[in-house]
Amino acid sequence: MNPQFNRRDFIKTIAAALPASFLGVPAAHASAKARVVVVGGGFGGAAAAKYIKAMAADVDVTVVERNPIYTSCPLSNDVISGHRAIEDLQIGYDALKRRGINVVIDTVMSIDPDKKRVALKVGQALDYDALLLSPGIDFDYDHVQGYSEEIANSTMPHAWKAGPQTLALRKRLQSMQDGGTFIISVPPGPFRCPPGPYERASHVASYFKERGMNKSKVLILDANDSFSKKGLFEQAWKLQYPGMIEWVSGAAGGKVTRVDAKNETAFTDFGDYKADVLNLIPPHRASVLARATGLANDKGWCPVNMLTMESSKQPNIWVVGDACVHGDLPVYPMPKSAHTAVTQAKVAAGAIVAKLSDLPPPNPYFVNTCYSITAPGWGFSVVHIYGTENGKLTYLKNAGGVSPINAPALALQRAQEAEYADGWLKNILADAFS
Amino acid sequence: MRKSRPALLIAVILAATPALADPNIEKLAQTCNNCHGTNGQSAGPNMPSIGGMPEGYLKKVMLEWKHGKRYAATMDRLIKGYSDAEIEALAAYYAKKSWVPAAQKVDPKLAKRGEEMAQNCVGCHGDTGAPPDDATPNLNGQWSPYLEMALLKCRDDLALMPHQTMRDIAKSMSEGEIKALAQYYASQN
Numbered sequence: 275m276n277p278q279f280n281r282r283d284f285i286k287t288i289a290a291a292l293p294a295s296f297l298g299v300p301a302a303h304a305s306a307k308a309r310v311v312v313v314g315g316g317f318g319g320a321a322a323a324k325y326i327k328a329m330a331a332d333v334d335v336t337v338v339e340r341n342p343i344y345t346s347c348p349l350s351n352d353v354i355s356g357h358r359a360i361e362d363l364q365i366g367y368d369a370l371k372r373r374g375i376n377v378v379i380d381t382v383m384s385i386d387p388d389k390k391r392v393a394l395k396v397g398q399a400l401d402y403d404a405l406l407l408s409p410g411i412d413f414d415y416d417h418v419q420g421y422s423e424e425i426a427n428s429t430m431p432h433a434w435k436a437g438p439q440t441l442a443l444r445k446r447l448q449s450m451q452d453g454g455t456f457i458i459s460v461p462p463g464p465f466r467c468p469p470g471p472y473e474r475a476s477h478v479a480s481y482f483k484e485r486g487m488n489k490s491k492v493l494i495l496d497a498n499d500s501f502s503k504k505g506l507f508e509q510a511w512k513l514q515y516p517g518m519i520e521w522v523s524g525a526a527g528g529k530v531t532r533v534d535a536k537n538e539t540a541f542t543d544f545g546d547y548k549a550d551v552l553n554l555i556p557p558h559r560a561s562v563l564a565r566a567t568g569l570a571n572d573k574g575w576c577p578v579n580m581l582t583m584e585s586s587k588q589p590n591i592w593v594v595g596d597a598c599v600h601g602d603l604p605v606y607p608m609p610k611s612a613h614t615a616v617t618q619a620k621v622a623a624g625a626i627v628a629k630l631s632d633l634p635p636p637n638p639y640f641v642n643t644c645y646s647i648t649a650p651g652w653g654f655s656v657v658h659i660y661g662t663e664n665g666k667l668t669y670l671k672n673a674g675g676v677s678p679i680n681a682p683a684l685a686l687q688r689a690q691e692a693e694y695a696d697g698w699l700k701n702i703l704a705d706a707f708s
Numbered sequence: 709m710r711k712s713r714p715a716l717l718i719a720v721i722l723a724a725t726p727a728l729a730d731p732n733i734e735k736l737a738q739t740c741n742n743c744h745g746t747n748g749q750s751a752g753p754n755m756p757s758i759g760g761m762p763e764g765y766l767k768k769v770m771l772e773w774k775h776g777k778r779y780a781a782t783m784d785r786l787i788k789g790y791s792d793a794e795i796e797a798l799a800a801y802y803a804k805k806s807w808v809p810a811a812q813k814v815d816p817k818l819a820k821r822g823e824e825m826a827q828n829c830v831g832c833h834g835d836t837g838a839p840p841d842d843a844t845p846n847l848n849g850q851w852s853p854y855l856e857m858a859l860l861k862c863r864d865d866l867a868l869m870p871h872q873t874m875r876d877i878a879k880s881m882s883e884g885e886i887k888a889l890a891q892y893y894a895s896q897n
Contacts, residue, residue, distance in 0.1 A: 325738065613742055616742050617739050617742065620735065620738045620739065621735070624735055636732060636734075636735050637732045637735065638735065639732075639735050639736045639738075639739050640739075641739045641742075641786065641789070643742070643743065643782065643786065655781075655782055657782065657785045657786050659786065659788075659789030661789065670788075670789045672788060672789075673785060673786070673787075673788035673789030673790075674785050674786070674788070674789060675785055677781070677782075682866040682867070683779070683864045683866035683867040686781075686860065686861065686864045686866070686867055687781050689860075690781035690782075690857055690860075690861070691781045691782060693754040693853065693857060694743075694754055694755065694781065694782060696752065696753075696754050697743070697750070697752030697753065697754030697755030697854075698742075698743050698752065698755065699752065700751045700752035700753070700755075701741075701742065701743050701744065701745045701750055701751050701752040701755055702742050702743070703751075704745060704746065704751035704752075705741045705742055705745060705746050705751075708746075708751075
């Protein structure tokens with residue numbers, strides 16, 4: 275028998291042996307199922323729904339998601355440079371439906387944690403025993419004067435949520451002439467996909483290089499003083515795009531506080547920068563729904579119990595993905611990546627199934643693997659692994675880390691990881707959505 | 709939520725459920741699925757399927773990565789996060805899964821040429837690449853891009869690959885021959 279289904283059998287066994295109230299339903303309604311509602315059908319929500327259903331087939335699982343088709347943010351920089359079709363990043367919900375998961379395409383209007391009820395824009399409200407939120411991020415437009423959601427959706431896409439803006443930014447890149455400047459403005463951390471802005475800079479440079487646009491420049495205006503995989507990016511830039519990419523740290527005046535969208539100009543405390551294409555990535559926070567439900571801290575992120583992903587603010591609500599923070603993990607916070615979201619979703623799924631069965635949560639395993647590609651055949655990664663010690667989550671310093679800078683077999687190392695990035699995308703989409 | 713459960717009853721049920729896999733290994737293995745596919749059946753041509761591979765092989769390569777005896781682009785950094793006991797349990801877990809050949813297109817002409825190349829391999833890998841023993845991985849129906857990448861690793865003198873025979877054979881082949889060989893094994897369902 276497939277061991278994956280043992281936990282389900284286990285729960286069935288318990289259900290048969292114990293009073294029905296142990297499954298979270300009153301004895302008088304023994305046929306009623308425990309209900310889990312998942313809000314947000316991205317990597318985190320889809321994976322949570324799938325794994326809850328796989329571990330506990332008797333649980334009624336409903337996913338609420340706004341869009342019928344999901345577009346992966348990871349590897350969407352490939353689309354901007356023309357190295358990948360956007361369809362490669364897209365997947366629907368049919369496979370999850372075939373697993374017996376209800377998928378509702380609708381918008382959540384509000385959540386009532388006391389009544390344990392989710393109100394929808396179109397459909398009937400959903401009652402839950404456990405609620406998993408994987409709501410993703412919203413952008414905080416207030417911190418950059420002159421920029422707004424309207425501008426992002428029309429003339430100046432941030433393309434930090436993959437979809438129409440990704441294609442719009444590609445079009446803007448295609449409109450450039452040789453000798454132009456593409457500016458990427460990086461918000462203060464934490465933000466979704468920590469290496470993403472620097473990977474994007476690489477892809478824009480690869481677009482220039484492949485077209486002989488050698489006088490063109492990429493300027494990164496960064497609110498931060500360092501960045502993910504910095505040494506690896508700088509090595510790649512020196513080898514592949516010498517003199518083409520410039521990085522301005524926060525300390526050197528890289529923090530953009532205002533833009534003139536009409537003139538593609540970014541303003542910092544140290545001066546102004548004129549671009550041909552200005553790609554402003556606004557500061558992030560947890561989605562408005564998560565904040566309105568009282569799940570966020572004063573910084574706009576949702577703290578969770580480190581071992582279960584259950585909200586520190588509201589019982590019976592679990593938060594996974596980019597919206598959450600592990601409160602007590604200040605030194606190596608979990609990166610806001612799809613890999614992290616899927617891993618957190620699996621931890622939450624185990625914790626939810628255990629709680630519905632009135633069992634203690636399983637020991638969690640958290641891991642992050644994140645590939646970046648700077649040019650065709652040149653990729654590298656960072657790996658984070660977390661363990662538990664005395665009931666607390668810890669970052670394992672002796673494992674993980676970034677790809678070796680000076681690997682003996684350097685070309686092989688980078689080529690293999692560029693391939694793995696593609697394999698990773700296909701597997702994580704399949705693992706979460708089918 | 710309902711904290712009043714009788715602990716003894718749960719304990720009795722636990723004892724009476726012999727088929728229960730170690731729940732922690734189940735949770736750990738779920739993290740592997742992110743890259744290697746649900747149940748270790750890879751959906752990405754550049755990542756190997758691992759579900760259903762021989763336990764001895766899986767255990768050996770993971771321990772070699774962990775202890776710096778075998779080159780890997782990524783896995784060495786990952787596997788260092790786990791105890792030898794966890795690694796052994798993972799090997800046993802994935803070995804119990806079914807080996808499912810990857811659904812992939814094969815160029816029949818290349819595969820035919822690869823079949824001739826495979827004569828160098830039958831001694832250890834058998835006729836079809838189905839594992840003849842516990843120490844040998846499945847090649848039958850493995851993703852061809854991954855097989856090519858694995859052979860390229862063996863050809864690179866700067867990458868620490870411990871199996872001398874594999875190195876010698878991989879180095880004797882051209883990239884075209886490696887492609888053909890990978891197509892042959894990919895076609896063996």
